[in-house]
Amino acid sequence: MKKEECPLCNPCDELVVAKTEKFRIIKVPDVNFPGYFRLIWNKHVKEMSDLSVQDRHSLMDALCSIEEIMIEELKPTKINLAEFGTMVPHLHWHLIARYEDDPNFPDSYWSAKKRTTDKAILADREKAAQKCAIRIANLFS
Numbered sequence: 341m342k343k344e345e346c347p348l349c350n351p352c353d354e355l356v357v358a359k360t361e362k363f364r365i366i367k368v369p370d371v372n373f374p375g376y377f378r379l380i381w382n383k384h385v386k387e388m389s390d391l392s393v394q395d396r397h398s399l400m401d402a403l404c405s406i407e408e409i410m411i412e413e414l415k416p417t418k419i420n421l422a423e424f425g426t427m428v429p430h431l432h433w434h435l436i437a438r439y440e441d442d443p444n445f446p447d448s449y450w451s452a453k454k455r456t457t458d459k460a461i462l463a464d465r466e467k468a469a470q471k472c473a474i475r476i477a478n479l480f481s
């Protein structure tokens with residue numbers, strides 16, 4: 341995929357929570373998964389091994405810091421950290437708060453939906469996710 345065709349090089353509707361010289365963090369708008377953030381490397385690189393050793397470390401540190409905030413605010417059953425890039429080969433990581441009552445648990449976020457989460461619970465999680473977003477913004481400002 342060329343840079344010109346890459347949706348992460350040419351974003352149109354991102355909810356950017358924080359941005360640094362190297363990467364940005366967005367909140368993914370999914371009503372069923374309020375605690376879903378994505379770390380996107382700013383430069384069009386495909387693999388983790390394309391990064392310098394220092395950049396690999398700073399990326400991992402950032403992921404762990406975001407994960408800690410998500411655990412504190414969202415109190416998930418588990419955090420999913422995932423990097424694929426098979427459809428969009430531009431380095432990005434998914435950070436997803438998972439719960440036993442989420443639509444796909446314990447299967448992956450991308451698998452078939454098997455239940456509906458209570459609306460009041462989702463509203464509480466959205467509030468917690470907003471707190472996460474503020475803390476993430478402060479962390480990288």
Ligand SMILES: [Zn+2]
Pocket residue numbers: 343346347348349350383384385429430
């Ligand atoms: Zn790209």
